[in-house]
Amino acid sequence: MSTPDLEIHYNLARFETSAARLDQCPPDTGAEVAFAGRSNAGKSSAINALTQQNALARTSKTPGRTQLINFFSLNIEGLKIVDLPGYGYAKVPIAMKQHWQRHLDAYLQHRESLRGVVLVMDIRHPMKEFDEMMVHWCEATGVPLHVLLTKEDKLKRGPAKSTLLQIRKILKERLGDKVSVQTFSALKNTGVDTLRQRINQWLLGDPLLEHIDAD
Template sequence: MALFSRLQYEKSVHDLSELPTSRQEIAFAGRSNAGKSSAINTLAGRKTAFVSKIPGRTQLINFFRIEEGQYLVDLPGYGYARVPEAVRRHWQATLARYLETRASLVGLVLIMDARHPLTPLDRQMIAWFAPSGRPIHCLLTKADKLSRGQATRTLHKVWQELAAQGPAFSVQLFSSLKKQGVAEAEAVLAGWLGREQAQAAPGGRA
């Protein structure tokens, strides 16, 4: 059974005081329009997270129950310009506190468009979370938009840069359209949750 096959929306929060009690959480973060909601839906095998053509539509922290006490957490997309400055400041502070202090957070899935990886805001997310020592798995989405050679070079370049920062990083190519990389991502995330899962070596370790 797929890891997220029973994923169910539970609640959305605007402030950290509203966070639910949990044992384990996996957070998904990414620049607006990088394909975060599409990736979640692909991993779930059905439409679970809202997909919008308008960058920045996800402006709440959305909790999806994997099973009792375990959550997939869809964080607000970052980098969008069409929101008031006060909203942008609120989410910058809220995301930083969540990533730095949430005890039940076992790892971060960082969604990056394979055509534009490691933007300054992606690096900021890494800087907030990496000091925790918990793992970061990067999904280079929309890999189908690149040729095989371009995708391989991008994967290698991103892996080289992140590997230099420590062993907590893994990287892979992913395509929601082509269903590419699903088993590989599930194997990594299942490991974070202490579950048995068919193993697939992360592409960035190749």
């Protein structure tokens, strides 16, 4: 249902709870958007940039620190942002990866309030194994996907644009209008408005924002 009279103030996002398993998650009501990404792709920095808070999602130089599903409540009752475990880093033990994958899959398969997935990829190293898994899951279930090509500031404009167009072409062929792709830099604070617009569309159902694909 569309709620155009309401406005999400992302800077008011607050930590709600963490869950190690699906049965520990908050009640499956309302609407939520999940952030996923390899543990060194800049997912926590993207969430912090989105919410204009330096430490809402913890950042660490040790990839793999986020081992729980973390829920953040927004200023509108029932709306949430979810930070999913960022496994896939080579130095994380295989048993730990398997544990994360099991519970991540349970969340993605059974969470009724999930409205869309923001997949965070390092623009310099896109479409790794974890990314392929997430794209395949969205392809199979029809859950909308928005790809953030992060760390845009690490590339010159030409290579960044080329990667954007390449990834957009690949994913559009697989997911059609269920996917959108943008570049993003938490360091330079670029792309934040586009990300907010996409999440607004998912959580508030604004039909004017259905087709977002920014350069």
